[in-house]
Amino acid sequence: MHGTNRAQALGITFSKSQSQWKINGDSTLLQLEREVHQQARLTGKSQLRIEVNGWIKYPLFNPAPPSWVVGSSNISSERHHIQCLKKQIIDACLCPLSNLPGEAQNLEIIPLKLPANSALVVLKKNVHQEKVQTLARILLQN
Numbered sequence: 001m002h003g004t005n006r007a008q009a010l011g012i013t014f015s016k017s018q019s020q021w022k023i024n025g026d027s028t029l030l031q032l033e034r035e036v037h038q039q040a041r042l043t044g045k046s047q048l049r050i051e052v053n054g055w056i057k058y059p060l061f062n063p064a065p066p067s068w069v070v071g072s073s074n075i076s077s078e079r080h081h082i083q084c085l086k087k088q089i090i091d092a093c094l095c096p097l098s099n100l101p102g103e104a105q106n107l108e109i110i111p112l113k114l115p116a117n118s119a120l121v122v123l124k125k126n127v128h129q130e131k132v133q134t135l136a137r138i139l140l141q142n
Helices: 003-010 028-042 078-086 130-141
Strands: 013-017 020-024 048-051 068-071 092-096 107-112 118-123
Touching (some): 048 078, 078 092, 078 118, 118 130
Parallel strands (some): 048 068
Antiparallel strands (some): 107 118
């Protein structure tokens, strides 16, 4: 099912403004769908998603680590990436340590040496997943 058809089936509409999508209507079913899709990614049904901001050309992300798809959104705001992480649109993101949100109660923040002063951020509930642990080990070795 593609974008518009999926939105209709879920009873929502969406529009784009200043490079950001806005969802109108009750997004409960959409969030449940995101949770199902993330669980499928975590169990190997498809690749996990990591947003790496401006570090897309960094050797660790070009090519992507095994089992991961690397993205570098036009929206470089860490707040946007954290929101995508919380909504389970992405599975991990890299953020500068200096720009991490204060409300990190459901986030696991793993400080990295390289890229300098950055952190791998994942949902706490997913930090022990095998593919997340493997990615963390790869990033911590560098």
